[in-house]
Every structure is written in structure tokens, then in C-alpha cells.
Amino acid sequence: MTVRRLIARFTEQEDLNFLLTNRVPRAALTRFMGWFSKIENPLVRDLSLLCWRLFSDLDLSEAKKTEFKSLHECFTRELRPGLRPVDPDPRVVASPSDGIIGAFGKIADTELFQIKGAPYSLLDLLGDPALVESHRNGHFLTLRLTSSMYHRFHAPYDMSIEKVTFIHGDVWNVNPIALKRVERLFCKNERAVLQARLPTGERLTLVPVAAILVASIRLHFLDRTLNAQSRGPLEFACDAAVRKGDELGWFEHGSTIIVLAPEHFEFADRVAEGVRIRAGEPLLRKP
Template sequence: MTIKRLISSLTQQENLNFLLTNRIPRAALTRFIGWFSKIEQPLIRDLSIACWRLFSDLDLSEARKTDFKSLHDCFTRELRPGLRPYDPDASIVASPCDAIIGAFGKIADTELFQIKGAPYSLLDLLGDPALVEAHRNGRFITLRLTSSMYHRFHAPYDCRIERVTFIHGDTWNVNPVTLKRIERLFCKNERAVLQTRLATGEALTLVPVAAILVASIQLHFLDRLLNAQTRGPTVFSCDADVRKGDELGWFEHGSTIIVLAPDHFEFCDNVSDSARIRAGEPLMRKSPA
């Protein structure tokens, strides 16, 4: 196959992927899957998980249990104890989740990017001018969870969670194909902004971004599900002290977490574009200075 034909074939595959996962009633399908996945009927459960295996690299060998009540129970599975040890180095910010590393780097004043050449602003992402100032010229990294990954996420550092802001939005797919085509995608999708503060007073912010078939984020310290049906206040004051590795919550499918840190944090040597990282592995290192 010539290079020209190969490029044409790849482009057609990307176009088909985009159409099948985005040019559909995203919100309605997400609500349906949310309902369907919770059906506790053995035949439906087994067929759903079998179909999921067919179209992904789902591996349940690390799961704490192998007998699931439903597809949702399998999505939000826990792992056997000890499989995700968190780096004990006090200078290390660990990955909060299993993921594929996407865009990362230095925030240019208040601008970051979802892929090369596709910028977006901190204010559009966070909606809070004060928090924008805390991360001006800082560091960011994008962690994408695929559908088959472990979907729970954990505290990347010893910190205090001070506030959670839930922002209503769309449910675009967050895969690379869609990131190329939809500008400011992370600023359009539903997301939660978790404001945390380290013992030294520095801001460390996590932004779990929901996506198609997901749009539900469960946080233990709020004891409520955040999704399109969330009504009433969307800003929650918190006072939760967590230790590195403590479970914070989970997605109900795959999605993305954006981590924002101050400018004196540097990326660890294992951080590279499209690399796979596991929860607990080094992500950033705090400079001694």
C-alpha cells in the first residue's frame, strides 16, 4: 500500500470513528447506557460484558471480585489490595488513575492545549478567576482513561480538598480523533473542578471530565453522584483531608482527568506523549527550590 493510500485509509477510519461516537444523540444515549448498565440480570450482564470484551482490551485479572452484579458493577470495579502502590517520595505527585498520557507541558500564561495546535484557556476550563491565577504559568497534564481501564481515581498527594465545582455541559467523546475536530472540548463537556491545597499552601487542582456513555462522577467525600440530573447548588465547600493514594471516587466509564500544578513542579522521566501510566506511579516532582 502506498503512503498516500495508507493516509487516506487512516483518515476514513478516523471519520467513521468520529461519526459513530459523536454524531448521535449523545445525551440521550448516555442516559440510556446509565440505566441499562445497572440492570442486575445475569443474561444481560454476561452478554454486555462479553460484547465489551469483544471491542476492547478489557482485562479483569486484577479485579477484587470476578462475580459482578451488572455491567455498571464491572465498570466501577475495585482492584485487589496492593496492586497500585503509591510512590512514597514526599516530593512526588503521583498519577491519580490508570491512564494514557495526552497533552502536557507548561501553561503559557493561562493557555494550555488539548492536542498540539488546539489551545484552550484556564478560565474556560475552571470558570473561576481566582483559581486561574493560582495556576497561571504552571504545569498541566492530561490523563485519558479508556473504557476498559480501572475507573477509580485517587489522591495524587497528601492534601486538603477545599471545594468542588460541578459544571454542566456536553458529552463529546474524549478520544484523540474527537480532540482533533472539536475545539475547546474539555471546556464543553461536563466536569468537576476539585480544588485541593497541599500542606505547604500550594494549589493542586484535578479536573475529571465526563464523556459520552459516562457523564457521572461519584466522589466519596460528597456522597452524591454528579451528572446531568444534578440540581440545586453546583459549588460544594469541602474540608476533607486525604493522604496520597486514598480513593476519591470513580467515573462510570472511561474519561479524562486534567491535573494542574504550580510552576515549580517538573514532569518525571516516565512522562511522555501517549505513554501508559498506572495510578500511583510518578507524575510530577516538586522542585527543592
């Protein structure tokens, strides 16, 4: 097969993936999945898990429970204790979740990128000019969670969460194919902006971004789930003191977390695009 034909076939596969996961009634499909996944019927559960296994690398060997009442309970499963130890080094900012490292690097003034050649602005992402100033010329890193991964996320460091802002939006797929084709995708999707302050006064911001089938983000310290049905207030002032490794919440399928850190932080040695990382492993280092 010639190189030209290989490229054409690859492009056709990308076109089909994009069509099936984006050129559909995304919001309606996401609402349906939210309802369907919570059905507590053994037949529905078993058939759903069978289909999920056929199309992903779902591995439940680490799960705390081996039986689930519903698909939703499997999505949001806990792991057996001790499987995600947190790096104890006080200089290390740990990964908040399992994930695949996507775009990362230095923020150019207030511009970052979802993939190379696809920039977006901090203001479009965060919607808060004061918070943008806190991260001007800082660092960013994107973690993509696939559907089969552990979906809970944790505090990357000892910190105080001061404010959460929920921003309504779309539910585009966040896979690499969509990131290449949809400009400013992260700024269009539903997302929560978690503003935190470290004991040293430095700001660290986490932005969990929802996606198709995933537009629900559970935050324990607010004791609520944020989704398209959430109605005001959409800004939550809080003073939630959390320790490194504490569970913050979960996605209800799989999605993306964007981490924003100060300029003087450095990326950990293993950080590279495409690397799989686990919650608790080194992500950034404080000087």
C-alpha cells in the first residue's frame, strides 16, 4: 500500500470517528447517557459492561468492588486502598488523576494550546481576568482521561480551595481527533474552575473539562454535582482545606483536567506528551 493510500485511509478513519462522536445530538445523547447509566437492572448493566469492554481496554482488577449496581457505579468506581500512593516529597505537585499527558508547556503571556498550532486564551478558558493575571507566563499541563480509566481526581498538593466557578457550555469529544478540528474546544465545553492556594501563597488552578457523555462533575467539598441542569449560583466561594492525595470528586465517564501552575514551577522528569500517568505520581516540582 502506498504512503498516499495509507494517509487517505487514516484520514477516512479520523473523519468517521469525528462524525460518530461529534456530529450527533451531543447534549441529548449526554443527557440520555446520564439517565441510562444509572439504571439498576442486572441485564442492562451486564450488556452495557460487555459493550464497554468490546470498545475499550476496561480493566476492573484494581476496583474496590467487583459487583456494580449500574454502569454509573462502575464509571465512578473506587480503587482498592494503597493503589495510588502519593509522592511524599514536599517539592512535588502530584498528578490529580490518572490520564494521558497531552499539551503542556509555558503559557505565552496568556496563550496556551490544546495541540500544537491550536492556541486558546486563559481568559476564554477561565472567564476571570484576575485569575488570568495569576497565571500569566505560568505553566500549563493537560491530562486526558479515557473512558476506561479511573475517573476520580485528587488534590495535587496541600492547599485551600477558595472558589469554584462552573461554566456552562457544549459537550464536544475531547479526543485528539476533535482537538485537531475544533478550535478553542476546552473553552466551549462545560467546565469547572477550581481556584486553590498553596500554604506558601502560590496559586494552583484545576480545570476539569466535561465532554460528550461526561457532562457531570462531582465535587465532594461542595457536596453537589455540577452539570447542564445546575442552576445558580454558578460561583461558589469556599474555604476547603485539603491534603495532598485527598479525593476531590469524579467525572461520570472520562474527560480532561487542565492544571495551571506558577511560572517558577518545573515539570517532573517523566512529563512528556503521550505518557500515561497515575494519580499521585510527580507532575510538577516546586523550587
